[in-house]
Amino acid sequence: MKEVKICVGSSCHLKGSYRIIELAKDYIANNNIGDKVNLGAAFCLGHCTDGVTIKIDDEVICGVSPENFKEIFDEKLLKDLD
Amino acid sequence: MDKKNRKFDTKVQYLKYKVLREVAKHAWETDETERPVDTFSFFDDVAKKIVKDKPTMRCCIYKERAIVAERIKIAMGGDRNNPNVIEVIDIACDECPVGGYDVTEACRGCIAHRCEDVCRMGAITFDSHQKAHIDKSKCVNCGQCAKVCPYGAILEFKRPCERACKIGAISRATDTSSAAAHIDNDKCISCGACVYMCPFGAISDKSYIVDIINLLKGSENGKKYKVYAVVAPSISSQFTYAKLDQVVTAIKRLGFHSVVEAALGADMVAYKEAQELAEKGFLTSSCCPAFVMYIQKAFPTLNNNISHNLSPMAEIAKFIKEHDENSKIIFIGPCTAKKAEVQLDTVKPYIDYAMTFEELQAIFDSREIEVSELEGTMLDNASYYGRIFARCGGLSDAVAEALKEQGNEDFELSAISCDGIEECKRALMRASKNLLPNNFIEGMACVGGCIGGAGCLTHGEKNKAEVDKYGMLAHEKTITEAIGTFTQMDKSAGKKDKI
Numbered sequence: 001m002k003e004v005k006i007c008v009g010s011s012c013h014l015k016g017s018y019r020i021i022e023l024a025k026d027y028i029a030n031n032n033i034g035d036k037v038n039l040g041a042a043f044c045l046g047h048c049t050d051g052v053t054i055k056i057d058d059e060v061i062c063g064v065s066p067e068n069f070k071e072i073f074d075e076k077l078l079k080d081l082d
Numbered sequence: 083m084d085k086k087n088r089k090f091d092t093k094v095q096y097l098k099y100k101v102l103r104e105v106a107k108h109a110w111e112t113d114e115t116e117r118p119v120d121t122f123s124f125f126d127d128v129a130k131k132i133v134k135d136k137p138t139m140r141c142c143i144y145k146e147r148a149i150v151a152e153r154i155k156i157a158m159g160g161d162r163n164n165p166n167v168i169e170v171i172d173i174a175c176d177e178c179p180v181g182g183y184d185v186t187e188a189c190r191g192c193i194a195h196r197c198e199d200v201c202r203m204g205a206i207t208f209d210s211h212q213k214a215h216i217d218k219s220k221c222v223n224c225g226q227c228a229k230v231c232p233y234g235a236i237l238e239f240k241r242p243c244e245r246a247c248k249i250g251a252i253s254r255a256t257d258t259s260s261a262a263a264h265i266d267n268d269k270c271i272s273c274g275a276c277v278y279m280c281p282f283g284a285i286s287d288k289s290y291i292v293d294i295i296n297l298l299k300g301s302e303n304g305k306k307y308k309v310y311a312v313v314a315p316s317i318s319s320q321f322t323y324a325k326l327d328q329v330v331t332a333i334k335r336l337g338f339h340s341v342v343e344a345a346l347g348a349d350m351v352a353y354k355e356a357q358e359l360a361e362k363g364f365l366t367s368s369c370c371p372a373f374v375m376y377i378q379k380a381f382p383t384l385n386n387n388i389s390h391n392l393s394p395m396a397e398i399a400k401f402i403k404e405h406d407e408n409s410k411i412i413f414i415g416p417c418t419a420k421k422a423e424v425q426l427d428t429v430k431p432y433i434d435y436a437m438t439f440e441e442l443q444a445i446f447d448s449r450e451i452e453v454s455e456l457e458g459t460m461l462d463n464a465s466y467y468g469r470i471f472a473r474c475g476g477l478s479d480a481v482a483e484a485l486k487e488q489g490n491e492d493f494e495l496s497a498i499s500c501d502g503i504e505e506c507k508r509a510l511m512r513a514s515k516n517l518l519p520n521n522f523i524e525g526m527a528c529v530g531g532c533i534g535g536a537g538c539l540t541h542g543e544k545n546k547a548e549v550d551k552y553g554m555l556a557h558e559k560t561i562t563e564a565i566g567t568f569t570q571m572d573k574s575a576g577k578k579d580k581i
Contacts, residue, residue, distance in 0.1 A: 005405075009340055010462040014557055018566055041405045043310060044340035048460070 002037045002077060005055040009044035012052045016065075020052050023069050036081055089323065089443060089539055094283035097132070097139075099444050101150060102289060104128045105157040106448035109295040125151050149174045153286065160288035166267045167288045167421040168277060174284035175262035180254050181239040182223045185214045188235035197227035197236065246279035248504045249376065269379060273372035273503065273527040274418030274536025287418040287537065290435045291445060297410050297434065298337040307408040308339035312398055312433075314415030315345040315464075316472035316532040318552030319545035320439045326552065327458030332451050333414070333442070334459060344413070345464030347398030348471040348480065349564040354391050356484035360493040362387075364521050366510075367477055369393050371423035372527035373506055381510045392429065394471060395420065399432035410434045414442050416535025419527065438537025462557050465564035469553035473546045474501035474531035477524045480561065487562045497522040502529035 006024060008017050021039075028034050047053045050062035056076050064072060090096045108124055129147035140146045152171045155161075160169050185197075191212030198206040198214070205220035206227060214236075216227070228236040243252050243263050251269035255262050263276075263285065276285045301309050311333050321329045330341045351369065359365045368374060368389035377384050392400065399411045413420055413436040420436040423429055437445075446453060467483050470476035478497035485495055498520040500506040506525040512518040528534035533545040558564040 008463075009342075010460045014460065014462055041401075043342055043402060043406070 002081065003055075003057050004037055004039050004077065005042040005045070006039070007043070007045045007047075007053045007055075008041045009048070011044075011048040015052050017052045019066055020054065020064055020069065023066060024073070027070075027073055031078060033078070033081055037077070090440075091539075091541055094281065095440060095539075097283055098153065098286065099440060100132050101128065101153040102157050102291060102441055102444035103448050104131065105154060105289070106291050106295060106445045109292045110299070110448060125154055128154055145173070153283075156286045157289045158292050159290060160286075164267075166265060166270055166272060167418060167425075168265060168270060168272050168274060169286055169288060170263050170265060171284050171286060172260060172262045174282055175280075176282045176284070177254075177261040178241045179239045180241055180244075182218070183216055183221060183225060183228055183236055183238050185216060185236050188233050189213045189231075190233055190235070192232070194232070196230040196232070200226045200230045202226075242279045242281055243276040243285060246275040248275070248502070249380065249507070252276050252285075271372040271375040271379065271503070271527060272419040272422040275503075275528070277418060278536040278541075287421060287438070289437070289441055290421070291437060291441050294412055294435050294437060295445070297412070301337060301339075301410070303337060304339045307410055308406060309337065309410045309412060310399075310402055310406075311338040311341045312344050312347070312395055312402075312411055312413045313341055313461075314395070314413070314417070314472065314532060315343065315348070315469045315549060315552065316416045316535065316538065316545075317414070317439065318469070318472070319533055319542070319548035320416070320539050321443075321453060322540060322542075324454040324456075325458055327460060328453050328456045330459040330461045331456040332446055332453045335451055335456070336445060336449065338412070339409075341459070341461060342398060342402065343461060343464045343468070344394050344398055344415070345468035345471060346564060347392075347394030347396070347401075347468075348477075349465050349468035349561045350397045350401075351391050351394045352467060352471075352477065352480035352484045353488075353561055353565055355389050356481045356488060356490065358389055358391065359481065359495070359522055360485065360488075360490050364513075365389050366513075366523040367525055369471060369477060370419070370526045370528075370532075371417070372419035372503070373525035375419065375422070376503060376506065376525075376527065377510060380507075381514050383514055384510060387513075392432075393423065394468070395423070395436075396429045396432050403432055412437065414439065416528075416532050416538040418536045438535075439539050440537050443539060463564070464556060465558040465561050466553040466556045467561050468564060469556055470549060472532045472549045474526055475499040475524070476531065476549075478522065481522065481524075484561050487560055495522060496520045497524055499524045499526075501526055501531060502534075503527045 006017055006021050024039055028037050045053045045055055045060055047062045052064045053062045054064050129150040132150050133143050133146040137143050137146055156169055203220045203222055205217045207215050251266045252263055255264035274287055277287055298309055301307050318326055333341050364387055366388050368391045374388055377388055395413050402409055402411060411433050413433050416439055424433040424436045467480035478499050482495050485493055498509050500509050509523050534541060
């Protein structure tokens with residue numbers, strides 16, 4: 001089971017974490033990995049100046065945007081699940 | 083007055099603050115386990131620090147110190163056997179006279195005798211100097227004589243606490259040994275009106291700052307567990323000497339992991355409450371714990387009409403706990419009744435402790451944090467509507483907006499915003515007799531709404547404007563936008579439960 005936390009604290013919220021959550025939900029559905037991933041929210045992961053921050057298990061990833069989203073999730077999430 | 087003093091409305095608040103600050107300092111410095119050993123010397127030291135060598139408040143320094151000791155006790159949690167979070171300090175009560183209406187020295191012995199004419203009970207008599215007197219056996223305390231006296235010579239001698247308590251929960255103790263104020267716990271709604279009004283500071287809300295500080299210390303800067311601060315929107319009008327984003331930084335300096343707006347919970351509640359209202363047809367609001375408690379105690383027949391939603395504080399805390407199981411959550415607001423709300427079985431699982439802005443100021447100063455010199459930290463989770471919950475009428479605006487956003491145009495909202503428990507009482511009275519034309523009662527126990535709360539640092543006239551200004555600054559302009567992120571997450575949380 002993979003733990004994915006998306007920061008919804010003030011800073012990430014303003015930088016568009018809502019969009020990332022939508023993308024993550026779609027991604028999980030499209031790849032049919034809903035039973036292997038726990039998607040949740042976090043209030044502040046402590047990287048407020050580095051863009052939207054997410055955490056996959058223990059790894060913190062900053063600066064997630066709709067542009068690099070797929071690359072990050074393919075690399076950090078899907079690869080480990082295969 | 084020194085610099086610190088100006089943060090408060092009255093010297094009573096300042097006195098209470100000094101005790102809280104010393105208790106907080108002590109809590110940071112001592113290990114929980116060694117506390118019992120030096121309790122006595124701690125009480126003694128603080129009492130001597132606050133009461134120096136000359137009396138300034140009471141007959142002698144020894145009484146003053148004894149009262150400080152009682153204040154320390156309340157600052158450390160108060161009487162554990164008393165379920166009420168509001169407590170009377172017997173020895174601090176001045177036992178003010180309770181004589182009702184009386185003629186004072188200002189009576190000139192005039193010829194008009196308006197007082198006599200207006201009195202329907204025939205209670206006014208005149209002595210050989212033509213001065214008026216009130217026959218107490220006839221007087222019914224209607225107050226008409228006081229209204230018509232051109233000199234304002236007739237006054238009502240009523241205790242400030244009794245005057246403040248519009249629901250009659252406080253009175254002179256009935257046992258003969260003491261004439262001090264007594265709170266009827268069956269009636270009291272813990273709103274704190276008497277706490278703020280007592281000129282001798284003889285009534286106080288219990289404080290849990292020692293527990294809060296121990297929780298912060300125990301988290302080891304978020305390593306063991308994270309402590310979240312949920313702040314009420316009225317915070318925007320409170321720390322007038324600093325910017326709100328500096329206050330957020332200061333809170334984090336204390337060891338809080340993150341500061342979250344209760345206003346986001348308000349957005350969530352407004353959305354749900356609008357749905358519930360459309361479904362049920364008549365509803366009273368769930369936000370103000372004192373208002374909810376008042377209905378339960380005084381209008382039990384309306385119990386079913388109380389919104390089943392949690393308060394905004396509990397709603398957002400529930401969300402945080404669902405996503406961080408080990409989290410600890412502290413509510414910071416203007417409210418003494420919240421301290422009672424967090425003890426309810428329905429709320430206890432989500433909020434660990436509640437504290438007031440007064441207490442927050444004391445904790446800042448116990449750590450010597452100069453708020454106005456700090457860098458700011460952004461605070462933005464909620465919408466305009468969630469933020470204006472802090473003032474009277476805000477909740478009704480938000481519910482109207484939510485109905486609109488939900489496309490529920492058919493439902494016609496007729497809200498009545500009651501500000502102060504007296505107005506609430508009038509609306510509830512009519513509702514209980516099916517005479518209220520409205521279908522939604524927004525009830526707030528404090529005059530003006532939360533910005534008039536007993537735990538506020540200031541009760542200034544500009545506070546409403548400050549709250550509106552803060553609301554306008556919200557990035558999200560609609561409720562749906564603000565809670566979008568969270569309803570998305572709610573669904574995933576639901577899924578998580580199934581697995």
